[in-house]
Amino acid sequence: GGGGPVDFVRAKIRDDLAAGRFDRVQTRFPPEPNGYLHIGHAKAVALNHALAREFDGEFNLRFDDTNPETEETEYAAAIEADLAWLGCPPPGPAKYASDYFEQIYAWAEHLIERGVAYVDDQDHDTISAQRGGYGRPGIESPFRNRPVVENLDLFRRMRAGEFADGARVLRAKIDMQHENMQLRDPVLYRIRRATHLRTGNDWVIYPTYDWAHGQSDAIEGVTHSLCTLEFSDHRPLYDWFLDQLPLPRDRPEQTEFARLELTHTVTSKRKLRELVTDGQLDGWDDPRMPTLRGLRRRGYPPEAILAFVDHIGVARTNSVVEIELLESFVRTALNRAALRRMAVLRPLKLTITNWAEGDGVTVEAINNPEDLTAGTRRVPFGADLWIEADDFMLEPAPKYYRLAPGREVRLRAGYYVTATDVATDSAGAVTEVFCTYDPASAGGSTPDGRKVRSTIHWVSAATAIGGTVHLYDRLFTDPWPGADGRDPLESLNPASRETLTGVRLEPILAEVTPGEVVQFERLGYFAADLDDPTVFHRTVGLRDEWAN
Numbered sequence: 001g002g003g004g005p006v007d008f009v010r011a012k013i014r015d016d017l018a019a020g021r022f023d024r025v026q027t028r029f030p031p032e033p034n035g036y037l038h039i040g041h042a043k044a045v046a047l048n049h050a051l052a053r054e055f056d057g058e059f060n061l062r063f064d065d066t067n068p069e070t071e072e073t074e075y076a077a078a079i080e081a082d083l084a085w086l087g088c089p090p091p092g093p094a095k096y097a098s099d100y101f102e103q104i105y106a107w108a109e110h111l112i113e114r115g116v117a118y119v120d121d122q123d124h125d126t127i128s129a130q131r132g133g134y135g136r137p138g139i140e141s142p143f144r145n146r147p148v149v150e151n152l153d154l155f156r157r158m159r160a161g162e163f164a165d166g167a168r169v170l171r172a173k174i175d176m177q178h179e180n181m182q183l184r185d186p187v188l189y190r191i192r193r194a195t196h197l198r199t200g201n202d203w204v205i206y207p208t209y210d211w212a213h214g215q216s217d218a219i220e221g222v223t224h225s226l227c228t229l230e231f232s233d234h235r236p237l238y239d240w241f242l243d244q245l246p247l248p249r250d251r252p253e254q255t256e257f258a259r260l261e262l263t264h265t266v267t268s269k270r271k272l273r274e275l276v277t278d279g280q281l282d283g284w285d286d287p288r289m290p291t292l293r294g295l296r297r298r299g300y301p302p303e304a305i306l307a308f309v310d311h312i313g314v315a316r317t318n319s320v321v322e323i324e325l326l327e328s329f330v331r332t333a334l335n336r337a338a339l340r341r342m343a344v345l346r347p348l349k350l351t352i353t354n355w356a357e358g359d360g361v362t363v364e365a366i367n368n369p370e371d372l373t374a375g376t377r378r379v380p381f382g383a384d385l386w387i388e389a390d391d392f393m394l395e396p397a398p399k400y401y402r403l404a405p406g407r408e409v410r411l412r413a414g415y416y417v418t419a420t421d422v423a424t425d426s427a428g429a430v431t432e433v434f435c436t437y438d439p440a441s442a443g444g445s446t447p448d449g450r451k452v453r454s455t456i457h458w459v460s461a462a463t464a465i466g467g468t469v470h471l472y473d474r475l476f477t478d479p480w481p482g483a484d485g486r487d488p489l490e491s492l493n494p495a496s497r498e499t500l501t502g503v504r505l506e507p508i509l510a511e512v513t514p515g516e517v518v519q520f521e522r523l524g525y526f527a528a529d530l531d532d533p534t535v536f537h538r539t540v541g542l543r544d545e546w547a548n
C-alpha cells in the first residue's frame, strides 16, 4: 500500500512495513468530547483516515473521555456527525477510552505490584511545585517509597470512594530528576466525583490523558498513533508505560506532526468556547467560527477542506498557513459546482423609460459557465429593475466604467441600457436612475458590434423576492491573534459581520435548498442558511469581486 505523496509520516510507515516492525497499519482519531471539531482537527482526521486507506489498514474513532467534568454526549454526537459530513467517517462504531477503564485500572495495579507506581497523599499544588523545572531539581514526595501492599490498599480504597476528591493521586515512580518533566513521576489517577457521560457514577477515580492514551491505543491494536508536536515530550512516557505492561500485540508507536494553524484564526477550543459563551458569536456553528459546523454553515464544501489539508501536507515543524490559501480551495470547488444567480444587495431603482415589450418578458441566463450540463434558466426582465447602488455614479471617478449619466452598460444576460436621468432625494442622493434600452442588444451584443466597458447584474422589481445577506470579514484583525502572549480575543474584529436586509433576489432563489451554495454574480459565493434559506451567508468573495 501507500500511494500518496511521500511525507515523513508515510515514509516512516513504509519503513516500518519494510523492516517488519509492523505487518499492518491501524490509525485512530482521538478527540476529547468537550467541544466541536475545528479546521485543525480536520487535518488530523483526514491524515489518519487517508493513511488507513492508502495502506489497506484500519481507522477508528476513539473518544478520549477521561475528564468527566468537561465532556458531554452532545459533543460526542456532534463529532460523529462532523466526521460523516467531512467524508471521513469511521467504518465501525465509535470507541471510548472509558470502555477500557477496567483494563487500565488493572494495569495500574500491575504497575503498583511492580513497584513503579505509588499513592501520593499530597495535593495538586504541592505535587506540581515539587516537580521543579528545567534546570531546577525535582523534590521526591515523602510518600514515594510506600510499600507495595500499602499502595495497593490505598489505591483500591481510592477506587472504592473512601477519600475526598483531590485527597490522593496515583503516580508513576520514574525519575524526579529527569530532564523531561513528563517523566518526573506523572499522575496516573485522580479522585473526581463527577458523573461521566458513559460510566455515570461507576468510578470516582479517572485516568489521566497520558495514562489512558497509549494503553487505549494498545488495546485497540493501533500501530501508528499520530498526534501533534506539543506531545513530543510525552513520547518517552508513552513508551515507558507500554514497557511496563504485558501486552498481547505489537506495541503502538507515537509520531508527532505539525498542528494546522491559520492566520486570522484561533483553533484553541478554550478560546472558541469563550467566544460562544461571551455571546460574541451566535454559537459553535456561527459562520465565522473555524469549527467544521461553522464552516459548513458558511458554505465550505467538505471536499475543499480535504483538498486543502492534503495540499498543505504533514511536516515536522509548525507553521502558520495563510487563510487565503484555504479560501482559494473553497473558491475552486465552488467555481466548478455553484449555480450562478443574480442578487442585488444594496438596491437602487433603475427604470427603462422606452420599454415597449410589456410584462412577462424573460431572458435566458447560463447557470454555470464551468459546467454546461447545468443548463440555462429564464430570468424575468422588465421596465422596473433593481441594480446595485454602487454600480451607478452621478459623477464617475477616474477608471469607474460602470453606469453614469450618458453612459451605456450591459445588463447581464439582458440588454444594453444608457442612463439618461436621475431622481434624487432632498439630500441630493440618487434614488432612481432612468435609462433607455436598445431593443437590438438582446443576448448581450448589438448588430453594429459596439462595445460597452461594463456588465452589471440586476433583478426585475416585479418578480424579485426579498432576502437577507450576511457579509463576513476576518474574525480577528491580527494575522497572528495571540502572538506576543496577548489574549487573542483582544484582536477580535468588531465588524466581522455586516447584515443586509432588504436584499433583492431573482425569483428562482426561492428554490434553493438549505445549505446550498450559489454564486451571486459579481458578488461572491453565498450559502443558503441551514435553517432559513432566505438568509444567505457569504462563503467567500470572487477573486476579482469588484472588477468591471
Ligand code: ATP
Binding pocket: 029, 030, 031, 032, 033, 039, 040, 041, 043, 044, 064, 226, 227, 228, 258, 259, 260, 261, 267, 268, 269, 270
Ligand atoms: P484543544 O487544544 O483546542 O482543546 P485538542 O488538541 O485538545 O484541542 P482533541 O480533541 O484532543 O483537541 O484533538 C483530537 C486530535 O486532533 C488530537 O490528536 C490532536 O492532536 C488533533 N488536533 C487538534 N488540534 C489540531 C490542529 N490545530 N492541527 C492538527 N491536529 C490537531
Ligand code: MG
Binding pocket: 032
Ligand atoms: Mg486533547
Ligand code: MG
Binding pocket: none
Ligand atoms: Mg490540546
